[in-house]
Amino acid sequence: MNTNVSPEGVIFLVGHEGEVLKAYRCPAGAWTIGSGLTAASGVIAPKAGMTITAAENKRLVDLALKRNYLPRVSKALGAGVAQNVVDGAASFDYNTGAILKASWVGKFLKGDKVGARAGLAAWNKGGGKVLKGLVRRRAEEADIIILGAYPAWVHAPAVPTIESTTYATYVVSATDEEREEIRAAFAALGFDVGTVKGLVARPAVEAFQRAHDLTVDGKIGRATLATLQREIDMKAKSKNAAATSSGGAGVAVGSKAVDPSTIDTSGIPADAVFWIGGGLAVLGLAYAGYLAWTYRDLVAARLNDKLPRLAAYLRSF
Numbered sequence: 001m002n003t004n005v006s007p008e009g010v011i012f013l014v015g016h017e018g019e020v021l022k023a024y025r026c027p028a029g030a031w032t033i034g035s036g037l038t039a040a041s042g043v044i045a046p047k048a049g050m051t052i053t054a055a056e057n058k059r060l061v062d063l064a065l066k067r068n069y070l071p072r073v074s075k076a077l078g079a080g081v082a083q084n085v086v087d088g089a090a091s092f093d094y095n096t097g098a099i100l101k102a103s104w105v106g107k108f109l110k111g112d113k114v115g116a117r118a119g120l121a122a123w124n125k126g127g128g129k130v131l132k133g134l135v136r137r138r139a140e141e142a143d144i145i146i147l148g149a150y151p152a153w154v155h156a157p158a159v160p161t162i163e164s165t166t167y168a169t170y171v172v173s174a175t176d177e178e179r180e181e182i183r184a185a186f187a188a189l190g191f192d193v194g195t196v197k198g199l200v201a202r203p204a205v206e207a208f209q210r211a212h213d214l215t216v217d218g219k220i221g222r223a224t225l226a227t228l229q230r231e232i233d234m235k236a237k238s239k240n241a242a243a244t245s246s247g248g249a250g251v252a253v254g255s256k257a258v259d260p261s262t263i264d265t266s267g268i269p270a271d272a273v274f275w276i277g278g279g280l281a282v283l284g285l286a287y288a289g290y291l292a293w294t295y296r297d298l299v300a301a302r303l304n305d306k307l308p309r310l311a312a313y314l315r316s317f
Helices: 007-017 054-077 083-096 103-109 113-121 132-147 176-188 202-211 222-237 285-294 296-303 308-315
Strands: 020-025 031-034
Touching (some): 007 054, 007 083, 020 222, 031 054, 083 132, 132 176
Antiparallel strands (some): 020 031
């Protein structure tokens, strides 16, 4: 089989993973850098404050594909599959790390295209939520694998909607619907997003980035979206199970997916609430401590102005 991802396949992968040159936490809390590179990639161990160059990111992505993901794709699919199959499967495994146990592979090899597409579609959750970015990514991967059809944006990457001091620029692939959800998420956190549908006021994005020790560039990319998702998740987990059991689909575009068979749907204890943004709620101390530790980077954002040393310490591990 082909032993490399094609240029189109790389564009597709990076279009979903983004290219972030300063380490950040993914929605699940893992330190991440570049195009979705975590310690699990085997080529780098991101940590607080780490930065890399675009050239280094390209080298690391290529190395991760060749060292880890392509060998697994080869093992799962065997020899003789077309380049488009390699591209789509490599994207799936890069995102999930699960190609050797995913049920869609066997169905695809048996010629069951409908079953393979449905199997791919099941891998649409991150942090226990269905994420529309993952729904779209799985559908696009299915088109690449089954039909050999790459999304149009791979051949003609989208030009940023607006590059100005007024509105933030999107630097990852996002549909109009996803952009509206992102806009709503910023607004839900109290930011003045402006009045233009699908766009977020640049000062709001810069203020968010500054508070969370991200690169302050007014661009909505992977790090900003991952941190935004963590804020929404923390806010949701502060409420009781009845209020969160039917929560939204999430905002992280192309976040890391998890095995759909291992997702805990038991919910959060009905009395579980938490301090968020200065609002008082009542919660058992153990659960409060768990949330404070899990989202210590977000706690740091709230302490940044008054207790900068403590904020820096919380971000350091």
